[in-house]
Amino acid sequence: MFVTVTTGASNIRPSQPSSIRAGLQRLQGVLHLILIPTLLLSLAPLALLLIDAGKTTEQFEAHPWALTLPYHFENYWVMAGGMSRYIINSSIVSGIAIPLALALASYTSYVFARFKFPGKEMLYYAIIMLMMIPFVLYLVPQYLLVLSLGLMNTRWALIFPYAAGGAVFGVFLIRPFMAGLAEELFEAARIDGAGDWQVFYRIALPLCRPILATLMIILLLGQWNDIIWPSVTMTQDKLYTVTLGIFSIAKSVFHGSSLGQTQWGFMFAAFVISSLPLVFVFILARKAFIQGLSSGALKF
């Protein structure tokens, strides 16, 4: 496939390794010289959050962007109560939507990957095809649907669409994985008299754990970062997700309403708190996280 690219590569000159090594060494230094500033710039906004989260009004007014001492950790305590409610709301939604999506996607993938029946591929593509439809086409009709089903201002308005979207992407991701599992395992289980469900639950599901973890992270990131859909379906503060909570806190600070014009420190403290859950997940499941991030692209 790429043979043409390698032409001329075979005549390796053996007399050069030392100079190459020196060159590579120099190159390595240059790499860090570019990477480190880029990294620092990428992280700068986050450092800004941490710096400003510890400011009183006076400190902020005087030095809005430099570190000021003393650092007021109590700002975090002030915001912790409100933020924890938003975090719980988001967790409830994801805590139902993601298992639902995983269960539907894994069982459906199992059926598609391990059995043969008329129309199977057609049904499979009927599901996969849904990934081609962009969110913009969904926004208006899904809102009207949720409205007519009476789901407005209930968590189901988020859970059902998230579960449906997650199940579609899940089938796409899990079916090939399920199909790649060794048939002998399944055969052995069936000979032992296990039914379809038992084979799925005892054999297929445990083997699929890595891909399920990846899928979980992808869905979690998507739901956690969703701004538009919660903002049209959730209008009561007690149901706000993390994103909506942050948005309403920030709006009131930027426009100077309820929280008062000068509570910037509190706002940034809330920003920091809102990041903790995903940091926690990342620490627990670093590998699945990185995998999830990079395979999120498989969608298209």
Added chain:
Amino acid sequence: MRDIVHTPHAGASNYQTHSASQNTLLQRMWRAKRYYLYLVPIFALLGVFSYYPPIMALYYSFTNFNGVSGKFIGLENFSDLATDRIFRASIGNAIKLLLANMVTGLIPPLLVAELLFSLRSRRMGDFYRTAFLIPTLVPAIVIIMTWRYIYHARYGLINSLLSAVGLDFLAHDWLGSFDTALPALIFFGFPWINATIMLILLAALIDIPRELIDAFRLDSTSTMQRIMHVDLPYIVGAIRLVIVLNIIATLQGFNLQFAMTGGGPGTATTVPAFHMFSQAFFSSRFGYGSAIGTLLFLVIAGLTVLTRRYLRSGIEYEA
């Protein structure tokens, strides 16, 4: 085992055509009935929340539905769009954003991916990879709000920095002025290292056969030449994917408009997707909004197909 329907010539297409085997299609479907039963739950959920909405979107596009009532008005929404001043402005903005994001959404992540790929030390590579994805752990809305603060006219970081170096006269209400609002949205996220995209490109680079890279290195060809002649042709598939992702994200995304600028000042930063949103949700013009959604869907589908067709791998050609 005996439950599996065996056909000597397995394959979906064979089922639809007449059967050479002794069983009719219906008989085989009847015998496989429980597999269909297994699929009922997912199709029940998708039926309501995944199939029904887009169909309704197409239908609403031809009505003046306002949330309560509406009637069929044919192509009126689409002809109204042609003369909609805001919509026309939003298309101009979308094209500018699309062109800018082609660069900012691909080049910086590609550069960092190449740099990480060239790193010798595995430990340093791991460190950078992890460090670059830290911003992904922060909710998108927080990043957006932080940038809104960076651009803030009074407290913003940019204006503070400018006055610190004595360039007060350059200070600006970056998001509030017509001429700087759209550039400010483009500059958002600088240095634009999207971890997802960087990881995709890095994964593609790591996939290049080692011998190929080593051969070029030993040939003491310059790194630049290697990148041009080996890396880029080899990862064209990943690059194409990134471009498609960027196109889709730019055309359907409006988080920045929603949380930062409200599409303004005036029409300075509005995009078609945001126009759809505001027409539907601020003016209850759901039919009109759906028409914009339908158009966007067609444009996204068209551009995706075009990218797939015209940005082909150099390797694919040579093979």
